[in-house]
């Protein structure tokens with residue numbers, strides 16, 4: 664793994680999280696490259712991480728073991744078409760992290776015989792607690808799958824999907840999911856401040872509670888419903904609180920939330936695949 668050269672095409676938020684997580688895991692910065700057209704962003708990544716930065720995608724990708732396409736979904740077709748000749752000849756493992764965009768479309772844009780692996784990571788990769796789902800085109804070799812898995816496992820959990828369609832649900836759950844938890848933290852902290860806590864106290868207690876609940880749910884043999892019941896004394900404070908969440912029909916809110924994200928992922932795949 665330490666010898667593996669990984670080139671990121673696009674140096675935005677998600678690339679930054681993956682690069683930060685890989686370096687924290689011990690990946691040598693010199694073996695990481697980023698192609699980023701925005702000069703300030705590129706220079707910032709070079710200075711923050713000590714990686715190699717390039718203005719030009721082809722130069723960054725040349726000779727890399729893995730090329731991670733980390734541009735926005737609507738930029739993917741142009742980027743893949745430009746890199747196609749080079750990637751087909753080089754035998755690099757091509758991993759796309761774009762929401763919605765399907766492997767067969769990326770392979771077409773690359774010009775055919777390139778086994779594309781699709782990944783849906785999330786930004787907690789930066790602190791090595793990412794969650795990534797992978798799907799590989801059937802033509803991908805075991806070595807190519809291994810390289811994709813090893814790369815993403817360096818920054819957190821990895822699961823393989825048997826069916827690419829499930830990627831839309833994953834995007835709705837763990838790809839976008841950090842935003843749902845961040846929003847919950849924002850509103851819980853604000854509510855606690857309105858109850859009289861200082862900003863700093865409310866912030867710390869909110870974040871530690873989120874971390875503690877997540878760790879406990881991960882490490883416990885009990886399911887979250889059991890853990891929730893253990894917090895909830897009959898007639899107590901938690902019961903009074905949960906009554907409000909039930910009244911707001913949290914289950915329906917989250918169903919609509921994930922449905923909307925999954926539908927948008929499918930829509931992106933349809934729209935962009937038609938190019």
Ligand SMILES: NC(=O)c1ccc[n+]([C@@H]2O[C@H](COP(=O)([O-])OP(=O)(O)OC[C@H]3O[C@@H](n4cnc5c(N)ncnc54)[C@H](O)[C@@H]3O)[C@@H](O)[C@H]2O)c1
Pocket residue numbers: 672673674675676677678698699700701704720733734735736738742760761762783784785786838839
């Ligand atoms: N941010 C997330 O939480 C997240 C999670 C999973 C997947 N993704 C996927 O990752 C991809 C990137 O998302 P992001 O949030 O990092 O976006 P971003 O806008 O922060 O980053 C995209 C970067 O690509 C650069 N870019 C634009 N045109 C380019 C080109 N032609 N060649 C090379 N680079 C170019 C931009 O300057 C920008 O820095 C998207 O496809 C998104 O669906 C994002």
